[in-house]
Amino acid sequence: MLEVRTTQDVQDMARGAVFLGAGGGGDPYVGELFVRNQIEQGRYPRVIALDALADDAFVVGVAGIGAPTVLVEQLVSENALVALIAQAERLYGRAIDAIFCVEIGGCNSMVPLGLGARLGLPVIDADGMGRAFPHLEMTSFSVAGHRSTPAALRDDRGNEADITLDDDRVAERVARGFASSLGGLVHSVVYPMSGAEIRASAIPGTLTATRDIGRTIRGARSGDGDPTDRLIAFLDDPAADRAAARLFSGKIVDITHETRDGWHWGTAVIDSEGGAGDRMTIGIQNEFVVARRNGETVISVPDIIVVLDQESAEPLTAEQLRYGQRVHVIGYAAAPLMRRPEGLAVFGPRAFGIAEDYRAFGDQAADAC
Amino acid sequence: MTGPARGTLRLGIDVGGTNTDAVLMRGREVVASNKSFTTRDIGSGVIQSVTRLLESAKRGADEIGRVMIGTTQFVNAFVERKDLNPVAAIRIGAPCGDGVPPLVGFPEDLLGRIGRHVFWLEGGADYAGNAHGQVDEQAVLAIAAAIREREIPAAALTATFSPLRPDLEDEVAAVLRRGAPGLHVTCSARVGGMGLIDRENAAIMNASMALLSRRVIDALVDAFARLGITVPIYLTQNDGTLITTETAANYPVFTCSAGPTNSIRGAAFLAGVDDAVVVDVGGTTTDIGYVLRGFPRETALPNAIGGVRTNMRMPDILSIPLGGGSIVAIDGDAVEIGPQSVGHRLASDALVFGGETLTTTDLAVRAGLASIGDAALVADLADDDVRAAIEAIHARAEAAIDLVRVNGNPIPTILVGGGAILFPRDFAGSAGTLRPAFAEVANAIGAAIATVSGRSDRIYDLDVMAREDALADATRIAGDAARSAGAEDDSIELVELVELPLGHMQGRLVRVRARAVGALREVEHA
Numbered sequence: 001m002l003e004v005r006t007t008q009d010v011q012d013m014a015r016g017a018v019f020l021g022a023g024g025g026g027d028p029y030v031g032e033l034f035v036r037n038q039i040e041q042g043r044y045p046r047v048i049a050l051d052a053l054a055d056d057a058f059v060v061g062v063a064g065i066g067a068p069t070v071l072v073e074q075l076v077s078e079n080a081l082v083a084l085i086a087q088a089e090r091l092y093g094r095a096i097d098a099i100f101c102v103e104i105g106g107c108n109s110m111v112p113l114g115l116g117a118r119l120g121l122p123v124i125d126a127d128g129m130g131r132a133f134p135h136l137e138m139t140s141f142s143v144a145g146h147r148s149t150p151a152a153l154r155d156d157r158g159n160e161a162d163i164t165l166d167d168d169r170v171a172e173r174v175a176r177g178f179a180s181s182l183g184g185l186v187h188s189v190v191y192p193m194s195g196a197e198i199r200a201s202a203i204p205g206t207l208t209a210t211r212d213i214g215r216t217i218r219g220a221r222s223g224d225g226d227p228t229d230r231l232i233a234f235l236d237d238p239a240a241d242r243a244a245a246r247l248f249s250g251k252i253v254d255i256t257h258e259t260r261d262g263w264h265w266g267t268a269v270i271d272s273e274g275g276a277g278d279r280m281t282i283g284i285q286n287e288f289v290v291a292r293r294n295g296e297t298v299i300s301v302p303d304i305i306v307v308l309d310q311e312s313a314e315p316l317t318a319e320q321l322r323y324g325q326r327v328h329v330i331g332y333a334a335a336p337l338m339r340r341p342e343g344l345a346v347f348g349p350r351a352f353g354i355a356e357d358y359r360a361f362g363d364q365a366a367d368a369c
Numbered sequence: 370m371t372g373p374a375r376g377t378l379r380l381g382i383d384v385g386g387t388n389t390d391a392v393l394m395r396g397r398e399v400v401a402s403n404k405s406f407t408t409r410d411i412g413s414g415v416i417q418s419v420t421r422l423l424e425s426a427k428r429g430a431d432e433i434g435r436v437m438i439g440t441t442q443f444v445n446a447f448v449e450r451k452d453l454n455p456v457a458a459i460r461i462g463a464p465c466g467d468g469v470p471p472l473v474g475f476p477e478d479l480l481g482r483i484g485r486h487v488f489w490l491e492g493g494a495d496y497a498g499n500a501h502g503q504v505d506e507q508a509v510l511a512i513a514a515a516i517r518e519r520e521i522p523a524a525a526l527t528a529t530f531s532p533l534r535p536d537l538e539d540e541v542a543a544v545l546r547r548g549a550p551g552l553h554v555t556c557s558a559r560v561g562g563m564g565l566i567d568r569e570n571a572a573i574m575n576a577s578m579a580l581l582s583r584r585v586i587d588a589l590v591d592a593f594a595r596l597g598i599t600v601p602i603y604l605t606q607n608d609g610t611l612i613t614t615e616t617a618a619n620y621p622v623f624t625c626s627a628g629p630t631n632s633i634r635g636a637a638f639l640a641g642v643d644d645a646v647v648v649d650v651g652g653t654t655t656d657i658g659y660v661l662r663g664f665p666r667e668t669a670l671p672n673a674i675g676g677v678r679t680n681m682r683m684p685d686i687l688s689i690p691l692g693g694g695s696i697v698a699i700d701g702d703a704v705e706i707g708p709q710s711v712g713h714r715l716a717s718d719a720l721v722f723g724g725e726t727l728t729t730t731d732l733a734v735r736a737g738l739a740s741i742g743d744a745a746l747v748a749d750l751a752d753d754d755v756r757a758a759i760e761a762i763h764a765r766a767e768a769a770i771d772l773v774r775v776n777g778n779p780i781p782t783i784l785v786g787g788g789a790i791l792f793p794r795d796f797a798g799s800a801g802t803l804r805p806a807f808a809e810v811a812n813a814i815g816a817a818i819a820t821v822s823g824r825s826d827r828i829y830d831l832d833v834m835a836r837e838d839a840l841a842d843a844t845r846i847a848g849d850a851a852r853s854a855g856a857e858d859d860s861i862e863l864v865e866l867v868e869l870p871l872g873h874m875q876g877r878l879v880r881v882r883a884r885a886v887g888a889l890r891e892v893e894h895a
Contacts, residue, residue: 007474029678033566034468069880070496072564073530078468114468156465157501183495251771324772 002047002125002208004113010035015217016210017109019315022304024264024287025106025132026068027317032110034076038117045117047125048098050204053195058094059124060192061102062112065136065153065175066185071107074185077156081115081187084160088152088189091162100124100198102139102190104206105132105287111187113207123207128191130203130335131304134286136175137168138347140337141191144201151175151190155182203335217313227313228328235332243333243362247291247298248272248280249310252325257284257318268307268321270329280329282307284318289352291329300349302334303361331361376432376600380419381817383631383810384411384440390813391418393426393433397638401426402810411442411585412592419596430597435889439605439631439816442585443578443621448675452584453482455521456576459512460569461541462493462501462529471527471569476676483577486521488512492537493529496828496878501529504540513548523553523579525572527565531558532826553579553619560622560681562826563880567680574677575622582621586614603889607683609634609664609815610822610854610886625674626683631815633658633665633684636783638818639805645781646770646799649811650788652694653710655766657687657773660783662864664886689769693788694719697727697758704758706765720747729791732758739790759793767796785811822864822886823850831877839881840866847883856887 004010014032017025035045053059062081064071089096101112104127116123128139136148149171150164159182165171179186193201216234220227228246235244254269266284271277280298283290288305291298299305307316310326321327337343339360345351348358378400383390389407393400403422408414423430446452458471471487472480490508494500516524524545528537535558542554555576561568586604593602603611606623609630617624629649636647637660649656659666665684672683690708694715698705711718711726718724720731721742727750733739735747735755770782779800784792785808795802807814825846829839844863851861865884 030469030566033473037469037473040473067496069563072566073496074462075466075565076468077465079464081468118468158464324774326772 001049002211004035004045004047004211005039007036007039009211010039012214012218013113013207013210014110014214015315016213016215017104017106018317019213019217019306020109020130020206020210020304021105021132021315021317022287022306023284023316023318024134025103025108026071028107028110030071030075031107031114034078034114035110035117038114043117043120045113046120046122047207048122049125050199050202053098053124053199055194055196057097057195058092058192059098059100059195059198060088060092060096060189061128061141062099062115063102063108063136063188063190064111064185065188066179068107070184074156074183076111076114078114078118080154080156080158081111082119083158084152084154084187084189085115085119085121087154087160087162091150091152092192096121097195098122098124100202101127101207102136103127103129103132104203104210105129108132109207109210124198124202125207126198126202126204127206128202130206130338131302132287133347135169136172136190138351139191140203140335140343141193141198141201142168143340143343143346146191146193146197146201147171148190150192151188153178153186153188155186201337203337217315220313228308228310228330231308231313232330241336245331245362246328247331248278248293248329250278250280250327252321252323252327255321255323264318266318268318270327282329283354285352286318288318290349290354291331297356297359299331299361300354300356300358301352302338302343302347302358304332304334306330306332333361376434378428378432378434379817380422380433380436380598381813381815382415382418382436382438383628383812383816384415384438384442385628385812386441386445389414389418390810391422392807392810392813392817393422393428394814394817399807399814400428402807402813404810410588412588415589415592416596419598433598434600436593436598436600436602437605437611437816437819438589438602439627439812440585440624441628443582444625444628444674446581447574447578447625450478450482450675452581453479453577454523454580455482455484455486455519456573457486457488457512457516457521457524458569458573459488459490459524459526459541459545461490461526461531461537463489463491465493465529466565469566471573474678479676483573484521486516486519488515490541492541494531494534494537496530496533497830498530498533498828500534500537504544506544509541509544510548513545513552516549516552523555523576525555525557525569525576527557527569527572529565531556532562532568533828535559555579555620560620562680562882564680567678570677571622571679571681574674574679575620578621582618586618590614603819605631605816605819607681608667608822608884609819611819611889612854622681625681628812629656629658629686630665630684631812631819632656632785633660633815634663634818635811635813635815636660636785636805636808637663638814639785639807639811640781640783640803642781642783642803645783645803646773647783647785648766648770648789648792650692650784650786650791652692652715652788653690653712654688655691655769655786655788657689657766657769658684659773664864685773687769687773689765691729691762691765693728693730693733693791695729697729697732699727699754699758702757704754704761706758706761729758729762729788732762733790736793738793759791762791763794763796766792767798770796771798784808820886821851821854821856821889822884823847823852823854823856825850825883826880828878828880831879839879840868843881843883844885847885851885851887855889856885857890858887861885861887
């Protein structure tokens, strides 16, 4: 089982979380420091597999809701998170046996780890996205019929609210409104489930994946050959039901950003080098949502689009992209559970305003590269 | 006015780790230059350099009207953990942030110098700038008492969202000074923008150099007094603008990247262009920067100094391991350059100096690009190998230059630094390669031409304020800051206005960053 013992482990996981963040999800740095502070005090996160859960175990998700910009000022309150768990136990009327990350990509991967270490609560090696998405309802749990509420919301100053709503989209709006009125950031306990329920609806092994991806990138740098090749060799593993491929390589020749409806929109344009004249365009809506090669879509949500620095294989967030960077664009297939039709209605291309049907990455990759 | 007549010459000095360079300028003209060794006490090296400079120019000390100094002393001390003092790290914002206290992740050797003195206060602000409660004077005085008892000479104060409400830190600082007279206090809003941890780190770094900076600045002021130079002395800061000696003594962290900044600005000035890529070739590395409207482009990402992450304004420099001392390996058709360098042992290890290591300098001598050492010692290097190696050196630099450019438009490249001889031909993809005179003292030139600046970094709610009004407000605040830094009124110009929308929020919040610069008000002539 995944052991989180050292600063190196936590940094590997944070880098892996940026990778799975698909360009968004917020910088995990603050969360990384929270976990490192627990470890410095001798409190280590205990990660458990889905299989280790009893059917009648009571488990909940822990997620921050609000602006990453506020997180970098307000940081993480350990005491508030401890109080949040107590609040949730009052709300549900029972003790929580284990917690999990709702979103493994970006900053929401780290806080549950630190909280688990602080309270001695096991953290489940699974999440509800296998990546980052901008909304609370964009989870495999919600698609499987598990509601995000009743949920406990709490800010760092002791303001709390328990909410119960019949629709997860409405719950998302209400939770975000609560965050907006209380300084821009709250923490939440959401998606109360039984052990049997989460086992059937979660994306398994994703905490381990952050560590493995981060560790592979770190190791690949000091080894021979192209670090990106080594990363893909690790990720593209049919035996583990994983598919990954390099979709494009080139230089960023244009990058635009703007904000509409509270979302970060933008486009990155990458031209191939060596005179072939190929161009890849990546659409950004908080995360990288679609990549087109010479106008043809080669990958879209929920499959994971990652932009790596060519030299170091460092995964780059959308905010970090700049003119002139030499990058590789990697496709990493979403977990099988995320590719089912009922899920695609919630987080497929059309949910992001892209007027195309989803085509599983891999079908496209075959003729793309 | 009475008093001695002040001169019209500007003295620019760069106090580096190895060399102290000095230049004398009048207007845009370089009157004289000098290169001397830096001394451990700083002062005697400066006196020597300035004395030689004045002698060679046949000028008197009384003809100098302004002194501008760039130095890497503070950043070097921090990186080497030399002469640092203990720091009280005070966080204002409890109950927020208790999961990420000050000093998490600091390197052990640094903590060995500055200690682990962490204190908490309630307070701080929210993202809209609303304060959380009043300052608890008793709590502040209790911290002051603990600081006195532990004999800590400096404190770093960091409040939540203090870039929006710097007054919240100032209030606590005033009470703290009352309780601990003589305490050096660094308020984080003075040294960093949004991002509490990075800003707090910069404040702690600054506070750890409080005693050192006072000593170095006093040594500099004293050196000029002994030279008979009593005119105002300024130091250059990270963005290439000036601060007073008093500000530098209080905020040494502002000077941390003044070295590369001065080199970039000096190069642009000498070449007479405002937009260019600057290639500074040293012995071990080549530093490539980008000058935009006369100022270095700054990094967008956090940067680590001496193992501590900060969000300080730093020039965006790409360093590649390629310089005059880089070791060359030729194996058949394959040419390998660096990353190892003989560094300061060039004068003993390179072939042309009788050593046994093939370096890039040997290639340059063999190719007839330089005449140092004994060319006979490299005569048997094959022409084809030398040509291929020189070509490989160019290709490496050209790839790096392309990375630094912001768009596809062709702009010139300026070549400075002692290793510039490695690049005899123009860079491909550039609109010309410029090799200005005085390139070897570009740093000191950069100091001598420094201007003053002011900044603003705030969040506006566009649901309550029109966008134009928000931008105008930011512009006004930056201009006022430049004016109070000493800028001539009609020279103040807005050089940067960046809007950053805050994602994931209802409402339309934007963070607006503005920067204005202006020429330093002229000295009044008697």
